[in-house]
Amino acid sequence: MTPICTRCDRAIGDGQAYDVHLRHSASGAGCTVYTHQLCPPRTAAEAAARAEYDGASNALVDHVENCVCCDISHIDCSRRRELKKVWRAARRADTAARQTAR
The missing domain is CATH 1.10.287 (Helix Hairpins)
Incomplete structure (x- = not known):
């Protein structure tokens, strides 16, 4: 599975630095969110x-x-x-x- 950055909506490639954020939920299952440490520039x-x-x-x-x-x-x-x-x-x-x- 390739993680997707929630900021720029792009795949996080091999070797790219990223952070993992665990989001807990009181009403259901939590989720794991990934973000680039530095998103690639937009075209x-x-x-x-x-x-x-x-x-x-x-x-x-x-x-x-x-x-x-x-x-x-x-x-x-x-x-x-x-x-x-x-x-x-x-x-x-x-x-x-x-x-x-x-």
């Missing part, structure tokens, strides 16, 4: 996709927190629906960029 495509995803996420959250329509009914707000579509596309692009970098 330009990964960084651009992540920036677009972060921007879309922030725009969506800002709108939902400040929109009167969203306080009443999330379904009726057309701006929220538009932002959600942009956010989904950015999330898909970010996921694809991370998978091609592996």
Whole structure:
């Protein structure tokens, strides 16, 4: 089994320094989490996709927190629906960029 870093979502290769974190749970079994001690740098495509995803996420959250329509009914707000579509596309692009970098 190849451990996956929870910070950068990449495999931890042979010879790479990493930390092991045990996460205990009161309601069920715990888990073991792995993190690089120093995550490898992102490619330009990964960084651009992540920036677009972060921007879309922030725009969506800002709108939902400040929109009167969203306080009443999330379904009726057309701006929220538009932002959600942009956010989904950015999330898909970010996921694809991370998978091609592996």
